[in-house]
Amino acid sequence: MTELIKLTLAEAREGLRQKRFSATELARAFLDAIEAGNKALNAYVLATPEIALRQAAEADARFARGEPRPLEGLPLGIKDLYCTKGVRTTACSSILDAFTPTYESTVTQNLWDAGAVMLGKLNNDEFAMGSSNETSCFGPVVSPWRRTGSNVALVPGGSSGGSSSAVAADLCLGATATDTGGSIRQPAAITGTVGIKPTYGRCSRWGIVAFASSLDQAGPIAKTVRDAAILLRHMASTDPKDSTSVDAPVPDYEAALGAGVKGLRVGVPKEYRVDGMPREIEDLWQQGIDWLRSAGATIHDISLPHTKYALPAYYIVAPAECSSNLARYDGVRYGMRKPGKDLIDTYEATRAAGFGAEVRRRVLIGTYVLSAGYYDAYYLKAQKVRTLIKRDFDEAFGKVDVVLTPTTPGPAFGIGEVGGDPVQMYLNDIFTVTVNMAGLPGISVPAGLSSEGTPLGLQLIGKPFDEATLFRAAQAIENAAGRFTVAERWWDARLAPAKTAPARKPASKPKSGGKKK
Amino acid sequence: MQVDEATVRRIARLARIKVTDQEARALEKELSGILDWVKQLDEVDTGSVEPMTRVVAMTLRKRADVVTDGDMADQIIKNAPASEGTFFVVPKVVE
Numbered sequence: 001m002t003e004l005i006k007l008t009l010a011e012a013r014e015g016l017r018q019k020r021f022s023a024t025e026l027a028r029a030f031l032d033a034i035e036a037g038n039k040a041l042n043a044y045v046l047a048t049p050e051i052a053l054r055q056a057a058e059a060d061a062r063f064a065r066g067e068p069r070p071l072e073g074l075p076l077g078i079k080d081l082y083c084t085k086g087v088r089t090t091a092c093s094s095i096l097d098a099f100t101p102t103y104e105s106t107v108t109q110n111l112w113d114a115g116a117v118m119l120g121k122l123n124n125d126e127f128a129m130g131s132s133n134e135t136s137c138f139g140p141v142v143s144p145w146r147r148t149g150s151n152v153a154l155v156p157g158g159s160s161g162g163s164s165s166a167v168a169a170d171l172c173l174g175a176t177a178t179d180t181g182g183s184i185r186q187p188a189a190i191t192g193t194v195g196i197k198p199t200y201g202r203c204s205r206w207g208i209v210a211f212a213s214s215l216d217q218a219g220p221i222a223k224t225v226r227d228a229a230i231l232l233r234h235m236a237s238t239d240p241k242d243s244t245s246v247d248a249p250v251p252d253y254e255a256a257l258g259a260g261v262k263g264l265r266v267g268v269p270k271e272y273r274v275d276g277m278p279r280e281i282e283d284l285w286q287q288g289i290d291w292l293r294s295a296g297a298t299i300h301d302i303s304l305p306h307t308k309y310a311l312p313a314y315y316i317v318a319p320a321e322c323s324s325n326l327a328r329y330d331g332v333r334y335g336m337r338k339p340g341k342d343l344i345d346t347y348e349a350t351r352a353a354g355f356g357a358e359v360r361r362r363v364l365i366g367t368y369v370l371s372a373g374y375y376d377a378y379y380l381k382a383q384k385v386r387t388l389i390k391r392d393f394d395e396a397f398g399k400v401d402v403v404l405t406p407t408t409p410g411p412a413f414g415i416g417e418v419g420g421d422p423v424q425m426y427l428n429d430i431f432t433v434t435v436n437m438a439g440l441p442g443i444s445v446p447a448g449l450s451s452e453g454t455p456l457g458l459q460l461i462g463k464p465f466d467e468a469t470l471f472r473a474a475q476a477i478e479n480a481a482g483r484f485t486v487a488e489r490w491w492d493a494r495l496a497p498a499k500t501a502p503a504r505k506p507a508s509k510p511k512s513g514g515k516k517k
Numbered sequence: 518m519q520v521d522e523a524t525v526r527r528i529a530r531l532a533r534i535k536v537t538d539q540e541a542r543a544l545e546k547e548l549s550g551i552l553d554w555v556k557q558l559d560e561v562d563t564g565s566v567e568p569m570t571r572v573v574a575m576t577l578r579k580r581a582d583v584v585t586d587g588d589m590a591d592q593i594i595k596n597a598p599a600s601e602g603t604f605f606v607v608p609k610v611v612e
Contacts, residue, residue: 102592200572243577312555323532330533332605334596343608344533352535360534364544365551367532368520378555383568385561390569422547423554439572464573 004029005170009074009227012173016063016073023059023073023117027052030075030119033492034171040491043156043166045080045138046088047120055117062115071234072115077172079163080121081128082108082218083207087118091209092136093126095329095354097336105207106239107176107218114234119172123162126356127326128183128211131428132418133161135358140415143191144169144486148453151490154412157187157428163221164191169491174222174231178208180215181314182432185444188221189407189457192446192484194228194474195221199464200439201246202232204239212321213244215314215436224483225445225474229253232467248465256468261476262296264469267400271307272431274409281406281456284448288404288458291480292473300400304392309385310434315426316369316382317437322359323366329354361422390438397463402473405431407457411450431459441467445474446484455484520548 004026007015015021031049038044052075059073083089083101090096104112112118125135132155133141143156143165156165160177164187167175177184179197188195196219203218210216220231233253239245268289273282293299331337331350338353340346355363369378396403409430418425435442441464444457458477462470489495525544529536536544590603599606 097598099596102589102595201575240578240580244571246573246575247578306561309558309561312557315551315555316558327533331598332607333593335598337598339608341608343610345535346608347533348530348535351533355534361544361547361551363532363534364525364528365548367528368524368548368552371528371531380568381558381563382555383570384563384566385558386569387566388561388563390572421550423550 005033007173008223009173009230010224012074013071013230016059017068019063023056023063024053026073027056027075027117027119030172034119036493037169037171037489037491039493041142041144041165041169041171042139043123043141043162043169043171044077044120045090045092045123045136045162048087048118051087051118055112059115059117069113069115071111071230073117074115074173075117075119076111077119077122077163077166077175078108079124079160079176079178081124081178081209082176083209084108084118084121087121089121089209090137091127092124092138093354093356093359094137095335095351099334101207103207106204106237106241107208107235110234110237111176116234122160122166122175125159125161125183126359127209127322128159128178128180129322129358129362130158131182131186131425132413132415133158133187134415135356137356141165142415142491143412144491145191145412145454146490153415154454155190155415157190157412159183160187160195160221164188164193164195167191167193167221167223168486169489174220174227176218176235177221178216178218179436180211180318181436182429184219184221185407185432185442185457185459186428188444189446189459190412190455192455193221193223194225194443194445194478195219196228196232196443196467196470197435197441198232198236198467199246199441201244202236202441202465202467204237204242204245206239206241210325212318213325214321215318217436225471225478226254226257228443229257229471246465251468253468253471256472257475259472260296261292261473264292264297264402264473265300265400266292266297266473267300267302267396267403269302269304269307269396269403269405271304272405274430278410280450281409284456284458285404285406288447288477291477292404295476295480297473297476302396302400302403304396304434306385306388306392307434310389310437311426311430313382313385313389314429314433314437315365316378317386319362319366320370320379321366323363323370326355326359326363358422386437389434393438393440393461401463401469403461405459405461407431407444407459411452411454411456435461440464441470443470443474445477445481447477447481449484519552520545
């Protein structure tokens with residue numbers, strides 16, 4: 001049944017409606033693929049076959065009655081940051097231990113109400129803090145992509161690395177993810193998948209484990225722009241349980257896809273042309289400009305002068321808010337406890353044992369910048385810089401409709417290759433973090449392959465709540481670039497595991513035969 | 518070096534995270550590195566700039582001041598590492 005798992009979400013939706021296969025057959029195909037492939041990839045930290053088959057049976061009953069809901073029978077993976085009722089939720093941190101929520105996050109509830117099927121919980125960096133999915137307490141996730149002629153294990157990006165790996169490896173039709181500084185777009189870019197971080201407030205944050213509350217947003221990672229548009233429509237909502245969720249109707253993003261980009265004004269910010277930018281990233285960017293221009297868009301040079309300050313400001317705001325959010329993990333109400341000689345000692349021992357090194361580092365930085373006498377110098381200063389970053393975009397959006405940039409400064413790196421200096425890892429988010437700081441929507445769409453044969457993405461940034469235009473422009477890039485899929489399913493234990501053949505495909509365009517829409 | 522070992526110990530105490538001597542020395546370097554790097558924000562003139570508080574202007578929604586849920590003590594203690602009845606159990610705080 002490997003044919004079924006290779007379908008896009010839109011194709012699977014059509015197949016179910018045409019009754020070419022049942023929701024149960026579809027769910028089983030994915031459960032088998034997870035069984036056969038997850039050992040090598042570590043994308044899922046928990047598979048939920050009973051739930052998947054129960055929901056699939058319900059879907060089949062609804063199809064039989066002629067009452068399918070919009071996502072009826074479509075199997076998805078859920079990032080382990082989303083609370084799922086009765087299903088272990090850990091944020092991939094030891095401190096949450098076997099925490100089993102007694103409630104469901106709003107976003108996942110929306111998906112189940114629309115008929116989607118849950119395959120399991122996906123790996124991520126601990127508390128979503130990381131850019132490579134190497135900080136998870138369940139160990140690193142491996143990307144299905146490999147460099148040409150090499151079988152070195154590559155990272156799938158982070159923090160939503162389980163989501164990007166599972167989507168790229170056909171272990172789900174699509175996945176939920178979250179993005180605080182680039183955690184949807186960066187993993188999507190380096191795995192050849194599509195990821196959108198909507199405007200702050202578009203999706204409810206209720207029931208999603210909090211990292212930095214003024215930056216966190218939910219969004220999908222999917223195989224195509226259309227699939228991402230379908231998923232976001234059913235994730236987004238106005239939620240009385242999240243006072244920052246916006247009170248505005250959710251548009252039908254899929255309907256916007258066909259509109260094309262004729263006359264669309266695309267801004268190209270000079271500040272993103274950073275020192276030492278690899279040639280292939282510049283070329284990819286230029287390629288994207290050419291594609292949009294030939295599809296009828298007009299290209300405009302713009303300036304976003306405070307770009308370079310976004311990342312350092314982020315590394316004040318995000319740790320400050322994380323130190324506050326993570327204060328709740330005290331070994332009393334949920335999760336693990338490491339007994340100490342008194343209550344304070346119990347707190348200190350529990351948090352030392354339960355948090356990984358990167359989380360401890362960020363909690364400490366956050367505690368420092370918020371400590372007495374430093375608030376104005378750090379947090380307040382950073383929030384003022386955010387105003388300036390936002391103002392840059394406001395001015396740019398007077399002249400253009402979307403902004404086009406690369407998503408990442410380079411392709412996927414090997415597991416363990418970027419260690420030591422934490423700042424080096426932080427630099428992965430240099431092009432994505434501005435979007436979170438300004439609260440804007442941003443989408444990453446696959447655009448080409450690096451000289452190493454691994455995917456690269458382009459990012460489109462839009463006006464607040466103008467996701468529809470982003471999907472429209474992203475569709476134009478996808479039409480021109482095609483889809484990028486892994487040629488050899490090396491991780492699938494069902495496929496001749498006898499000889500460990502390294503991926504050795506000639507570098508020339510292993511562009512999938514996937515049809516262009 | 519902005520952060521010395523004593524400062525690391527002070528903030529680790531505030532954050533309620535136990536650190537070993539070896540960890541404290543490593544953190545001294547890592548935290549100083551990060552704080553040195555974020556210092557580049559000093560170049561930005563923010564004199565007359567308001568701090569950002571929200572992405573789009575919106576007024577916080579209000580709702581009627583009434584109880585909308587509750588009576589779920591069993592659910593609240595369900596994941597506690599130690600509990601008795603509907604109480605959390607912690608080490609003795611008052612002698």
